[in-house]
Amino acid sequence: MSPSTPRNTVTVRGTVVIDVEACKGCDLCIDACPPRVLEMTTREANAKGYRYPRLLAGCTGCQACAQICPDFVFQVYKYDTPLELPLDDEGGQ
Amino acid sequence: MSPSTPRNTVTVRGTVVIDVEACKGCDLCIDACPPRVLEMTTREANAKGYRYPRLLAGCTGCQACAQICPDFVFQVYKYDTPLELPLDDEGGQ
Amino acid sequence: MSDRALLEGSEAMARAAVAAGCRFFTGYPMTPFTELLEHMAALLPQVDGVCMNAESELEAVGMAWGAATTGHLAATGSTGQGLSLMQESLSEITNARLPLVVFNMARGQGDYFQATRGGGHGDYRHIVLAPMDVPEAVELTRLAFDLAGQWRTPVMVLGDYFLAHTYQAVSVPSIDGAAPKVPDWALNGSTGGSGAAKIISPLGSGTEGEEGFDLGAHFADCAAHIQALEAGVEPLVDVGFCDDAELVVAAYGSVGKFVRYACLQLRDSGHRVGYIRPITLWPFPSQAVQDAAAGSAKVAVYEQNMGQMIDDVRLATLGAVPVEFIGGPSWDHSGFGIGPDINVPDISERILEAMP
Amino acid sequence: MSDRALLEGSEAMARAAVAAGCRFFTGYPMTPFTELLEHMAALLPQVDGVCMNAESELEAVGMAWGAATTGHLAATGSTGQGLSLMQESLSEITNARLPLVVFNMARGQGDYFQATRGGGHGDYRHIVLAPMDVPEAVELTRLAFDLAGQWRTPVMVLGDYFLAHTYQAVSVPSIDGAAPKVPDWALNGSTGGSGAAKIISPLGSGTEGEEGFDLGAHFADCAAHIQALEAGVEPLVDVGFCDDAELVVAAYGSVGKFVRYACLQLRDSGHRVGYIRPITLWPFPSQAVQDAAAGSAKVAVYEQNMGQMIDDVRLATLGAVPVEFIGGPSWDHSGFGIGPDINVPDISERILEAMP
Amino acid sequence: MLTGVGGQGVQLAAQVIAQGATADGKEVLVFGSYGGMMRGGHTDSTVVISDRPIEAPPVLSTTWSAILMHHQFWAPLRERIRDGGLVLVNTSVFEDELDRDRYQVVEVAATDVATDLGNPLLAAMVMAGVYGRRSGLVSLDGLVEGMRRSVPPYRSQLIEANEGALAAGWELAA
Amino acid sequence: MLTGVGGQGVQLAAQVIAQGATADGKEVLVFGSYGGMMRGGHTDSTVVISDRPIEAPPVLSTTWSAILMHHQFWAPLRERIRDGGLVLVNTSVFEDELDRDRYQVVEVAATDVATDLGNPLLAAMVMAGVYGRRSGLVSLDGLVEGMRRSVPPYRSQLIEANEGALAAGWELAA
Amino acid sequence: MSDDRIFISTDEPPAESAALVDDFTPSLITQANHHLCPGCGEPIAIRAAVEAIEELELAERTIAVFGIGCYTAFAHNLDVEVVQALHGRAPSVATGVKRMLPEGFVMTIQGDGDMVNEGLQEVLHAAARGENITCLLLNNGVFGETGGQMTTTTTLGQRTKTSIEGRDPHQHGHPILLSDLAATMDGAAYVARCAVNNAGNVARTKRYITRAYESQMAGAGFSLVEILTMCPTGWFVDTLEGPDYLQDTLAPVHNIGELRTP
Amino acid sequence: MSDDRIFISTDEPPAESAALVDDFTPSLITQANHHLCPGCGEPIAIRAAVEAIEELELAERTIAVFGIGCYTAFAHNLDVEVVQALHGRAPSVATGVKRMLPEGFVMTIQGDGDMVNEGLQEVLHAAARGENITCLLLNNGVFGETGGQMTTTTTLGQRTKTSIEGRDPHQHGHPILLSDLAATMDGAAYVARCAVNNAGNVARTKRYITRAYESQMAGAGFSLVEILTMCPTGWFVDTLEGPDYLQDTLAPVHNIGELRTP
């Protein structure tokens, strides 16, 4: 997407379920996500005291997060029909 | 030595002492000897029952037998002045 | 005489092993174990079994371990140093509850403690059988495989140079029979994906729960199993002339055959001597030793070491009669424990000296 | 308080080893031995010593063997499985008459037989010292090196997870002293070409004559040496309240400290209980055990295994008093032998139940 | 006694307290056990502080004070705390029940405080600070000195943050 | 009993006699020891032949017959031969003293005979042939059959020469 | 970055019609909870190994032989048959299994401490023998389980608990490149090295593992896949730095790629 | 050839003025009589090894660590200091010696069964460590002492007691070429292979051994000389055929030459 064509929606082809209690806060998924739509909490922690990832709009269902997560935190879905979701100001990607 | 120049002496540059009782009759020295002047006994055996090598004229003192003998049977000498010894009919080399 | 032949002890044992259903063997050459390995290598392919030239004893015991998990009867063995190298695995194979026969063709009798107390780490014990000659070795080899399969435990056959290298005319065990059925606990891959795939592990076979895997419970199971073995395996023993003996002589293995023969001769010349020859070294036939000692004035122990089985004899008799050591390490300069002191006259002399 | 600090048992032992003159150490990580290795690695370079990260326990014991031949005090060690892998070499190092200290940081007390009977092949024994806590470990570590050097034999220091991982405020052994002089028998190459070059071998150190090398004579020497050790090394023991005890409880090592504390508390509440804690496990303090048992009605043995030291207690008392086993393998799910049953109230309860 | 889950810093906190007491001139014994895993398993630690040589073995049957970092493995400890004992509990994480009548309970939201300080893993240091002051066994100087002795060289970048957490705990306990 | 130096074929000779006796229907036990080296060390062998099951251990204190291939290790055997026993000695090699009054000594220049047959290493087979006939324990057919069973497959090229040596010994004993 | 941005709910499967393309774990992992450290690479590698079993439909003939290291935790967590072996000894155990079950699919899972320190001989002999098994090496360049000491695969300059100043060739020797060594052996059919430090490498890891399995099923002989894995705990780095540390420290020496193919 | 030819007397040193250029044994062999078999190559190799010690004047700083095999008979027959190690374990023992005596000259003498079977790991780890010792491998492709069974160096097709039909790669695996393997290791300074099956090769053996010793004395790191030796007994061939058998069976696979130089 070039900077000359600003959009304020994003195509969302997939989504994930996140088992936050299983997460150990290692951050590996954050870098692994190609559209960079995963972000760690900054204050919230799970019962074990770890921060965990949350999803911004823009998931492609590529499975990178699930494949790299050492703690099997992700379930990945691909929408039969992609959704268009509003892109938030600071950008999901 | 070419066949066209028959000689009936041979130059002997060295000689060996053979500890026949130490010999185990393996034959390795026979092939190792470059001028082929070692020959195994055919009937005589040492106390252990092994045949052992004897020396024909023509030793060069090259040490090959001593170096290859697994039973340390040879002592090798080099004459300060080479000897000329009669070559026997069937030839030492 | 059709099924009789002059067989070397090693060959007779190899045939007995295959006849008992052994289908996997592996080992590394070492005198006097080597010949057993060579005979197994010749025999096993004839029954579609596998014999591996392991690259070392460590690898041998590992291969045997793997083969045992498939439920086929497996065996390995070695001598002295090689057995020491196997101790780590033998300890753990016991805890993994796997049947395995181990032929320990020892040099002399210095390895009694290692065999009967487990030279490896931990609290395990396994069955130990000590034949005195080739015909008995044939019998006990069969028994070893039976017990291993029945109890899911290693069983050691403790032989020596005499046993390995004596040729004797024996009935040749037929290797044509079928191997025993593969048991249910064995692995073959098929339970994968079932939700309850099998695991065979020296650390126990549970699935790790939230609380972590419970090693304590597993070790308690292992301990209970060893106690069951100790109570359930019939101790075997060969006793002679003990009823009216003034002196009872205890000895095991090939050396036990010398002692037996010496006692026989001494009886002939009127000495009140009896003998007891433990055949299962673990479980040790403590009751039989106690009984044999009961009527006598003294027990003498002849073993070709500095005194090892004598502990078991003392533990069996607990001071009821004096127990004297009349053995000693062999003077043998070959290191194989075959003499020159291991002979009937020398032994007879020591027995006579020990007479109360 | 200048020389006092809170030291982990592992560190305290490492410092004590270097203070005793140890100049070579090697090992392979394994809990709870790892920390000892790490501390030796940090300390030895400070005194121009060598610590090697061996690639395995087999290589570790080999390296230690080599270092020992040079006459410098050497040590190695491991835990459970690792110790099993070292048994082949430990047996042969004993026969080669080399000083070596072996730190066996065991998991629980299942390895008593391996330590005291020699888990390897053959007829060897070596000294075994079992400290109960950090200050005693510091003392016995020093003693281990002294005995090893004096007797030219392996000496095992038998510890456990408690010992390795307890921190205690102790006087820090100073590592600034000089190492003992290299003894005459040591190798350094210099006798080559003299016509009588030295050899250090588990098969004896003679030169092969016409008649072949006399292994029998060498093994007889080895046996004599072990007997000399058994007679000459002073058995150490910690005895309390046995004079008027109805029940004497025997226990060793860290677990011995729990038992001691339990007996102390039971005495306070009026029970006639005594304790005996063997410190040298080999040679076993049989006389002291016999004496301690003499006035009592019963001996109870608490050990964290299925019953191993109890054999030595029975062999010492030979039926003079009943001997009861009140120990058992640990329920510990970590496998390190640290509980939850290893505690004073549980032990006290078992002692009270055993009271005659 | 201290209990928690691996990775929470329980062992370090025990060390800091014990090294602190040693620095303050006391006789000290510490035993920490953990379940073999590097992180996430059971971890606890026993600290004995005394003015006389210590006869007790490294595992105690009873204790008069405890620090609870996590509920997961605390059950075995429950019975061992004497009536009226001092019990510090990390309320940010601890979810089990606690017999408030039996013990003298001090609640510390240690993980929250630590998170505010920038790293939830500092929670154990916060607790150590609180414990030092409430128990009267170790001074703040002793704690800081103990912490410096306890932190391994490859973790030295954490010394400052730890010091802050100890101080924060000390303040909280005021 | 047979004694000699490794490499002289003592073990094979014992095998041949024992296999021969087994083929002839007897109970047999054989024990051969050698000093650990492949060749050149001490080697001896005990053969027990009987019509009843054998109670005796594999090393005997006394024997009524012996074959001496070499003097080097014969000393321990000397005392074991019963008075009047049959003693075959390889005079080509044997250099020690022999109490000719005590035993019934048969001299065989076995190594010389064997050398004439083309290989000094056949000496032991010559001796076996002599022994079979003089002792009456094994037939020549038995010996030949025994030899065939004893020679390992990788040595099968030697069968014919061995057979010749056995026969030569048998003849000598006539 | 502020926390009032719009996040998508991830608590439940989507309401919209969608296909599940990757479950929490492959079905052959029975128990997702494990006690391995945050950021550890080993579970990632094991997931790939198990997915490949599933995809090649080998589950009902697989026997996995485990070594001893942190990964051992998975021995009790898989839904394939397992033999737990001792530290270093898995290849021999696997050999015994395979020889008695030639139709089975037999693999080992070992760490670098296990395979290249304690068990170097076992794996090389198995390779020379051309043993028809597949060995997976999880190489993190340290002993993880015992706390981050140097192993034989630690690279020069790498800092570990026992090489605090970095591995120095004079003091600590040179690293062994296990796959390179195994690839020189005639009994080896397939040897490859990869890593799990980013999604691309994870995919490649699975590809190599699949090829190794296929080579065993074709009876080609010994196969080995070495997988470089993160061990932030043993490396004493933050979990986030693990992947880059792997790339900068291990990968330049233990080169990624296929080293021998049938 | 008849026996009435003229032979030179060889019972005593010559009457004529002459220099002794090679004594029965080098002075560092104290006892010439040994019980090794006729035609065995091991005494030849040991002679070369000992002569090189003498020529480099290393006798007074040498410690030789022996493995277990037929050659072990020489442990008690040399006039250099010896440590007798166990089967397979000599490189570690030598490591311990060398580390404590860095000025010493430390070597091992091992057979192929000892070094490449039982002790493969020991020698490779020593090589990787760059341990400054010299290992001599006497490779006859069989276990001599135990009677001629196959070792890992036995070549394909070679007949041994345990590969009667010849070594078959499918059943018995492929040979390990130890020197080739060691030469790939960065810790190795000097690696060479030679043989003692003829006088020229014996001379070359001595040259290589000398270079290996020199490399150790220069502190270059690990050195290894593999020497192919005859074992007519274990090969079940006549002594006379030994040298050719070696040339035709072992040498084509275990190639002679220098494989790594400092």
Ligand SMILES: Cc1ncc(C[n+]2csc(CCOP(=O)(O)OP(=O)(O)O)c2C)c(N)n1
């Ligand atoms: C014979 C033996 N020695 C040592 C150990 C201790 N030990 C357990 S795990 C381990 C390290 C494992 O390292 P690695 O194989 O690299 O796996 P990681 O823990 O890094 O996953 C060690 C040394 C053991 N279990 N057995």
Ligand SMILES: Cc1ncc(C[n+]2csc(CCOP(=O)(O)OP(=O)(O)O)c2C)c(N)n1
């Ligand atoms: C641990 C152990 N296993 C087995 C043996 C038995 N053993 C002694 S020598 C030998 C073979 C030696 O072969 P090699 O090293 O090739 O030397 P060679 O005899 O051929 O000279 C074996 C297997 C032993 N001594 N120790």
Ligand code: SF4
């Ligand atoms: S599936 Fe891909 S795009 Fe979606 S969150 Fe995971 S890594 Fe990111």
Ligand code: SF4
């Ligand atoms: S090489 Fe030596 S042992 Fe062999 S035949 Fe010649 S002299 Fe005799």
Ligand code: SF4
């Ligand atoms: S120590 Fe390393 S290998 Fe082990 S679980 Fe933690 S990160 Fe993984």
Ligand code: SF4
């Ligand atoms: S068996 Fe082979 S290696 Fe051993 S001495 Fe005989 S020829 Fe030499």
